[in-house]
Amino acid sequence: MKQAPGAGRRRATRTVIAVIVMALLLSVAAAVWVACRGLGAAARGARLFDGREPLTATLAGHATPLPAQTARCSQCHTGPVTPIAVNSWPALPGPPLDSQHLRAPLSRRGGPPVAYDLAAFCRAVREGIDPAHVILPRTMPRFDIDDTRCEALWTHLTRNTP
Template sequence: MMMMLVLALGTALAVGPERSAKPEAAVPSSVARGARLFDGTEPLAGTLSGHSAPLPGAATRCIQCHAGPGKSTAAVSGFAPLLDRRQLREILPRRGGPPVAYERTSFCRTLRTGIDPAHVTLPRAMPRFDADEDQCAALWDYLTQALSQ
């Protein structure tokens, strides 16, 4: 009887969680960087429309006003829209303008200028970011990652 328990325990340990667990998919570096930019771990320089003084890093964290991929709209206080693949890539009416969808180029232009693809100006509370191409690409990759649908 004791021998059977030892064999059963040894077998269970041999095929335990390590063997049955699926390996996690590696997160592309641009998606990881985009997440850091979104949550403010990596600062993103910006100003308010009509002002030249740079905003403090805490004021330019996207997550302060927007929910990101995998979050529900309930997580957003109504102050700013949810930012994920569907919200950015789907053709939707925005800010009273005609229906449009974002592409990476228009997303980056909007971050920098505050003017969306329908030529509607974002609210003044939305910072105008001094994002370089790599920062923009990383944010876009994070926000539009396939898992965020």
């Protein structure tokens, strides 16, 4: 049986179009998945921040874990900036933890300005050492937090990038 002239070319064109459409659909699905994952991470980070999902922590130099209600980030810090958080911060012992304060380069003890990124944030939370290699106060708990939960906390705190 003989093919009509140009039939092979039309089939190849349809195949290329089908491949392009599939690639576009896959990239849209991937973007939606990443966005949903980020929303899930931010929600989990909010639970970690306010203590609804407890974290284990100790004070520097101590082996006994703190009671869960005293190891909440919100105990000492405000999170992403809200009018309430801005007005309540001076009464809290720790600085605000939001995108503006975490990502703004800051010079400590005459050193070069540095800002937090995910790795530096997790190091500070776990070990009490900031990005300028300055040891945080002993009153800042050292948290036993895995990479997934630390990234969720970071996502919550920095989700509103200026």
